[in-house]
Amino acid sequence: MVLLVKIVTQVKLLPEADQVAALRSTLRAVNDAACWVSSVAFERGVPREYELRKHTYAELKARGLGAQVAQHVIRKTCHAYATLKANIKAGNLGKPGSKRRTKAESKPIAFRLKAAQPYDDRCLSWQLDAKTVSLWTTGGRLKGVRFTCSPDALKMLRDYRQGESDLIERDGSFYLIATCDVPEAPPNGTPTGFVGVDLGIANIATTSTGYRATGRGLNRRRTRQLDLRKKLQAKDTKSAKRLLKRRRRAEARHTANVNHIVSKTIVTTAERTGHGIALEDLTGIRSRVRLRKDQRTSLHSWSFHQLAAFVEYKARRVGVPLVYVDPAYTSQQCSQCGHIDRKNRSKQSEFACLACGFMAHADDNASRNIARKGEIMWTAGRESRVPAPV
Template sequence: MLLTIKSKLVTTQEQHDQLLRTMVFFNKACDYISDFAYNNRVFSKYQLQKHFYYQIREKFLLSSQLAVRAFGKVTESYKVDKKTFHRFKPHGAVVYDQRILSIKDNIVSILTLDGRIKTEIKYRKDKNIDNRKGQTNLIYKSNKFYLQIVIDQPEATLVNSEEFLGVDLGIVNIAATSDGKMYSGEKCQRVREKYARIKAKLQSVETHSAKRHLRKISKKERRFKKDTNHYISKDIVQTAKDTNRSIALEELTGIRERITVRKADRDKHSKWAFKELRKFIGYKAKINGVIVRFVDPAYTSKQCSICGHISGKNRKKQDTFSCQKCGHIENADWNASKNIASRAAINQPIVLCSGN
């Protein structure tokens, strides 16, 4: 399975400047090639290189391999659209291949206009960076350099288990499993509220630095949420794997239905975070050979996990399930996740009781 990972480069000021200068020259070269390609309607890499490979090298001080990659970047972009002229931003990505960028352990050797430099990169250790595929992009964001690396993460053989770990996604609990484990949303909520307060204050100030601060805060919040989703998805997948079970999740429509009744701003934020958590569970499951089955989300929160009785009255309180038929009382999210697990196991449509 191909995954793209983003790793930060640890650079000295000198290395930072060297990389930035390389980036600017690389993109200037792209612009120059683009200008010729567009005006002369020549979009073949071979033709363009034949025409002014040496000129590009000399004019923009690029090494042979970097020059080739600049031709590549321009022709790739025109493959998508030849109707408009393509301009390349000074801080756009520089495309590297294995000949001009190598990584050993956590040290990257990367070509600049001043020759090769060596710097440290940071990445999650569970990613096998030795399985690097194709090209690597050098990108520049908020005054820092990152590598976008495509890696081939091996997948385990799928274990076809008909036993399920049911997972209910929500807000009070970001996730609840049919084993009774709750991943509380409380901390996320607190962080969100804290950032919302700072944002409101900053939004009333129209200065440049306030705007910059605002962007920084938003990024921090996204980062926190992402880390949380990484942690939860990893734990859920590991639990399923360790106990030889598949994972059961609701189809996406169920989550949307339940969220729309909540505040608009929370709605937007939650939808995004849910999608991300599901995506993370999906790919981590695949890597670990765990099957994910999606079930019909109808009434998972209103159905009793013991007797099967479905009624809106079973949910009088926000966080407690209380069956009107058999008297079963349980945490609402736990009850829902059990329903999700059993639905996946029987894989049958839901039969509604009358009189609801």
């Protein structure tokens, strides 16, 4: 059985003026319909997709939506409520009775008028040689809509595109986000060891092999962007709003680029040395950690999940084993003697074991503990569970 890695490929549409109007009205229509379906689902206690279809399908058809598009609108709404339920269960919206959780549970989910709408192969066809697409709109089938993308993205679409593609409007431009199923590379044999990766804010990533991606430049850029936003928001002029709109996603794009570079370096090192990769499972850390008010911006700007996701899919593509380990006490435990004490870490960047006197950079020490935990988890997972013959 061939395992697949799901990778999304984004292409930018280059529609004519009349095509822009058709695409914009289509997104407005389907998302307005999704809001109505959401209200019906909320009133009926969020029933299953099949039951929700019985209450909404006829009305969606009467609104002018095609049969396949109506199904996608219903499915999109069900998936939104499933995501909300998962976030509540994981504690991402706070404890029961908290203001944020109460707000989320007290009203139907609303969809933005420019939110993504899924298209399958019945509603959307690709002409890759001509670099055009044909897709359904509320005004009829729209043919010959040009798109642009990199040569690598075009090859990815040609070789691996499968399933649905999402149409989205962002800052006045339209994009198609296609799903590509790329075969996962077979494992490169038994790893000779594990590269432990300690994720942090001061240092984005520190590995047990000695690589350290400092976060000084990224954090400095975030601070500048925050100060600039405050100044522009205080001006409240047309030119200031125009500049804010143009820069609204600059920080996110820069952060994603840095995470791609860091993750590629980690995976390449592990592949070259025949090692696996051990990452910390930091799920729910924002709700567990208590910080001063002036530190909260840094915590909530920390893109550890994105970096981990980049490392994971890059590792799967080249066959590098990857495990997630419990991060408990990795920053307090001595990587030499195993002694655990909060006082071992006297400062943010310094580790000094009170038992054996071992001294190191705190992140280097933590990465070694993570590497050791990764080896233990891999060994436990590879152990035979067959009972010994009597």
